[in-house]
Amino acid sequence: MTRNKPHAGDGGSPTTRYRFYGDQFVLDTLSGNFYRVTPTAGFILRRLVAGTELGELVNLVAEHFKIDRSRALRDVEMFTSELRSLGIIESA
Amino acid sequence: MSEPVTIAITGLHRGDNPQPGASVIRSMRRRYPDLRVVALSYDPLESGLYSHNIDHVDAIYLLPFPMKGPQILLDRMRYIHGKEKFQFLVPCLDSELDNFLTIYPELEKLGITAMLPSKAALDLRAKENLGGFCASHAIPGPKTYAANDVATLSRYAAEIGYPVYVKGKYYEAFLVYSQVDLAEHFDAIARVWGVPVLVQEALFGDEYDVVGLADGNSEVVGSCAIRKLLRTSSGKGFGGIVIDDRKLDSTVAQIIKSLRWQGPFEIEFLKMPRRPHLLFEINPRFPAWVDFPAQIGCNLPAYLLGLLRGEGAVKLERCDAGQMFIRHSLDLVADIAELAKLSTDGEYVAGPLAPKTEAAS
Numbered sequence: 001m002t003r004n005k006p007h008a009g010d011g012g013s014p015t016t017r018y019r020f021y022g023d024q025f026v027l028d029t030l031s032g033n034f035y036r037v038t039p040t041a042g043f044i045l046r047r048l049v050a051g052t053e054l055g056e057l058v059n060l061v062a063e064h065f066k067i068d069r070s071r072a073l074r075d076v077e078m079f080t081s082e083l084r085s086l087g088i089i090e091s092a
Numbered sequence: 093m094s095e096p097v098t099i100a101i102t103g104l105h106r107g108d109n110p111q112p113g114a115s116v117i118r119s120m121r122r123r124y125p126d127l128r129v130v131a132l133s134y135d136p137l138e139s140g141l142y143s144h145n146i147d148h149v150d151a152i153y154l155l156p157f158p159m160k161g162p163q164i165l166l167d168r169m170r171y172i173h174g175k176e177k178f179q180f181l182v183p184c185l186d187s188e189l190d191n192f193l194t195i196y197p198e199l200e201k202l203g204i205t206a207m208l209p210s211k212a213a214l215d216l217r218a219k220e221n222l223g224g225f226c227a228s229h230a231i232p233g234p235k236t237y238a239a240n241d242v243a244t245l246s247r248y249a250a251e252i253g254y255p256v257y258v259k260g261k262y263y264e265a266f267l268v269y270s271q272v273d274l275a276e277h278f279d280a281i282a283r284v285w286g287v288p289v290l291v292q293e294a295l296f297g298d299e300y301d302v303v304g305l306a307d308g309n310s311e312v313v314g315s316c317a318i319r320k321l322l323r324t325s326s327g328k329g330f331g332g333i334v335i336d337d338r339k340l341d342s343t344v345a346q347i348i349k350s351l352r353w354q355g356p357f358e359i360e361f362l363k364m365p366r367r368p369h370l371l372f373e374i375n376p377r378f379p380a381w382v383d384f385p386a387q388i389g390c391n392l393p394a395y396l397l398g399l400l401r402g403e404g405a406v407k408l409e410r411c412d413a414g415q416m417f418i419r420h421s422l423d424l425v426a427d428i429a430e431l432a433k434l435s436t437d438g439e440y441v442a443g444p445l446a447p448k449t450e451a452a453s
Contacts, residue, residue, distance in 0.1 A: 017336075019414060029413035031298065031363075032319030032335040087365055 018049045028088065040065065044079055048089060054080070095177055098128040099397070100204075103184030103377070104140030104149070109263075109328055110380040110419075112184040114140035116393045118147040119386035123394035123406075130176045136434040142426035151176055154438040158187045159286075162194040169195065172439075173202050180400045181206040182393075184377050187262045187285075189214060205400050207355040209376055216351055217374035219261050220288050226371055229350050231343065233371040234295055234362070238288035242278045246271050249291045257292040260285035265327065267294060297364035299372075301329060302344050303379050305392045306353045307399065312345050314392055314408035316385035321416065329381060329419075334388075336413035340369055347374065356382075356396060384417040 019027045023042040027034040037045065043064060047057050054076065062072035083089045099120070103111035117129050117140075131141055131149035134157060141152050153172045156164045165188075172178075181204050183192050192199075193211050216225050219236070226233035237248035238261075249256045249271070258274055259265040260281040268274045274291070281289050304315030317340055318332035344359055351374075358379040361369040382392060389409025398406055434440040 027333075027414050029336045031337075032300075032321075032333045032413075033298070034333075 015049055015051075018045070020046060031087075040075070041079055044076060045083070045088075048080070048083070095179070096126065096128045097124060097180075097397075097401070098130060098176060098178040099180040099182055100130040100132050100172070100176070100178040101149075101182045101184060102132045102134075102155070102188060104131050104133055105135065105138040106140055106380070108324055109326060111138075111140075112378045112380045112382055113182075114143065114147040115380055115383035115386075116182055116184060116378055117149070118383045119391050119393035120397050121146050122386060123391060124397060127397075128178075130172065130178050132172070133434075136431055139424060141434070141440075142424045142430065144424075151441040152434055152439060154434065155188075158191055162191040165191045166195040166198055169199060169204075170202065173199075173204060175439075175441075179203060179205060180397065182396070183208070186376060189376055207396060207400060209351070209353050209355050213351045213353050214376055217353075217376065219259060219290050219373065222371070222374065225350075229346070231347065231371050232368050235293040236290055237292075238290045240287040240289075242275050245278055245289055245291050246274055249274055252291065252293050255294045257290075257294050259290040259292055261288060261290065265292075295362055295364060295370065297362050297367075299323070299327075299329070300335070300340065300361040300363060300369060301332065301379065301381075302340065302359045302361070303357070303382050303385060303392065304344060304348070304359070305356050305396055306348045308354050310349050310352050310354060312341075312348055313405070314390050314395060315341065315344060316390050316392075316411040317341065317344075318381075318384075318417075322418065329379075331416065331418040332381060332384070333416040334385075334411045334413050343369065343371075347371070356392065381417060381419075385411050388412065388415050 017028065017030050019029060023039045024037055025034065026037060026045060044057065044061060047060060058069060058072045058076050061076055062069045080089060101113050101116060103113035105111045106114050121127050129149045131152040132155050133141055133152055134155055136154065140147060141149060155168055181199065183189055193208055193214065196206065196208060215221060220238035223233060223236040235252050239245035239248060255267055255269045257265050258268050258277040258281060262285050264281055264285065266277045268277055278289050299320040300317060301320060302315055302317045304312050307313050317335050317337060319335055320329040320332050322331035324330050347359060348357065356378040358375040358377065360373040362372050363369050378393060386393065388411050390411050395406060395408060430440060
């Protein structure tokens with residue numbers, strides 16, 4: 001399974017690189033880009049930035065949103081794929 | 093009684109392509125509220141001449157256009173200095189720097205101090221030489237060529253592939269899609285700015301801009317990096333957000349060291365996804381947004397004035413990522429009498445309206 005980790009860039013750790021303003025707005029301090037995200041995406045991104053492993057993240061999403069694990073896995077993978085294409089996370 | 097601290101400054105127009113002078117005054121007066129300012133202007137309609145706020149000027153003198161050459165400028169500067177006794181000079185326009193560098197030894201004899209780059213450094217970063225500078229220092233940059241005639245420029249454009257940017261050596265850039273467009277814009281640019289005219293690979297991505305100040309040892313004493321948030325139709329930043337990119341800071345420090353630069357600078361980069369920052373331009377002056385970092389702890393113009401006055405260094409804060417600026421245009425009230433006096437006499441000392449200074453911050 002691909003392990004995703006947030007891109008630290010050169011401004012420090014991932015936890016300092018991304019700043020959250022509520023559940024739906026995040027600033028990438030390295031690039032200066034900012035994003036409006038859905039509450040679900042915000043939930044996932046916060047945990048990715050905090051270093052949560054993908055497997056654990058899927059469990060957290062399933063539990064938090066009360067959905068089955070396979071759907072949580074699909075949602076997380078789709079979202080992380082989008083983050084990867086934006087350069088927000090890298091594959092390791 | 094000692095002379096008041098007086099600077100002479102250029103670049104006072106803040107139109108849709110704003111010049112930096114008014115921002116530099118604003119920043120300096122944040123620390124030196126009693127600063128006296130002599131505006132050196134090329135046009136009686138430069139908007140900053142009519143401000144009665146914190147960025148107001150105390151006297152205005154028209155200068156000959158840079159194309160008139162250094163001797164005429166020196167004669168005029170001697171006249172102005174004889175009347176105003178200013179101690180410091182802060183040029184804020186690219187096109188005038190060659191002349192100021194040429195006459196600087198004479199200005200020093202008059203007791204005028206400025207912090208200017210060397211002629212060699214100024215030439216190395218010139219648009220027509222930037223490609224060579226990038227290549228010799230392994231700094232990524234867009235393909236750029238310079239030519240003195242349209243046929244040669246067309247050959248370069250064909251080699252790069254359309255669309256391309258056609259640029260003047262000091263100002264102006266047009267995106268062109270064909271040889272016909274290119275020829276048209278070559279003529280327009282050459283007429284105003286002379287040759288060479290440049291052709292540059294058209295790349296599209298996020299634009300980043302770094303303002304800074306280098307001391308006499310080419311050390312960056314302070315800087316602020318932003319991503320442009322809003323751009324005018326001519327690509328000028330109308331809003332920006334501070335970023336925190338230590339790698340970009342290192343690149344800037346490397347560029348400044350390589351150039352042996354001293355004084356203010358603005359370095360522009362373009363960033364495409366998964367590619368390094370591309371060096372686009374190095375401007376030998378503060379940008380028009382320099383008063384933004386000055387308001388969040390990094391007052392580079394005031395630091396420059398401190399250096400020129402031989403004062404001890406004041407700590408410059410690192411600008412916090414996420415701080416942003418958005419430019420806001422205002423209407424200034426003026427009286428035609430001011431314009432009339434300036435147009436006919438070429439100078440204007442203290443306005444009929446008493447300056448109403450904004451509270452310094």
